[in-house]
Amino acid sequence: MSYARAGLLISVKDWFSAPLSDESLMEQYARTGEPKVLSRLYDQHSNALYYYLLVLSNADMAADITQRTWLKVIEKKHLYRHEGKFLGWLFTLGRNALLDELRKQHQQNSHCNQVENLVSDSAVLDDIPDFHQLLKRLPFEQKEAFSLQQEGFSVHEISTICCVPHETVKTRLRYAREKLRKALESQS
The missing domain is CATH 1.10.10.10 (Winged helix-like DNA-binding domain superfamily/Winged helix DNA-binding domain)
Incomplete structure (x- = not known):
């Protein structure tokens, strides 16, 4: 009976707790570096980032830039400021990586x-x-x-x-x- 009660309490607690926002998740990831937190963000936003990059480039470049963008999130997690929206920060990183790649390929002449x-x-x-x-x-x-x-x-x-x-x-x-x-x- 006590196990059932414990399971019930956990379920009720989870039911009442609000899901964390993207900003809260990124702030938590920036503090802890916990891979599970990054995984949640990746699962939620990877496809949207890929599609955005796909519209602006080809499939191979979009996949490559998407991967590089998530690596930048890992490398630059300490630069994230919770005042801004995570998704805007993510897409800015992706856009900048795409522009860098286009410049390398001489398809792009100027910056931002x-x-x-x-x-x-x-x-x-x-x-x-x-x-x-x-x-x-x-x-x-x-x-x-x-x-x-x-x-x-x-x-x-x-x-x-x-x-x-x-x-x-x-x-x-x-x-x-x-x-x-x-x-x-x-x-x-």
């Missing part, structure tokens, strides 16, 4: 606030079979802003991640939606 002229080839949009391919055709800045918004980031958070003013993010989002709408209409 001057990301420009990175566009996909200029094939006719009528031949593109799906939305993901249409998204790939957008200029880098528009694709990035649109992808971050689809991941649930606010304009303010996108502005912070991309190191650009709010109005620039709004403009990029407007142009991205406009180009996607036109491309989809031309396919109909």
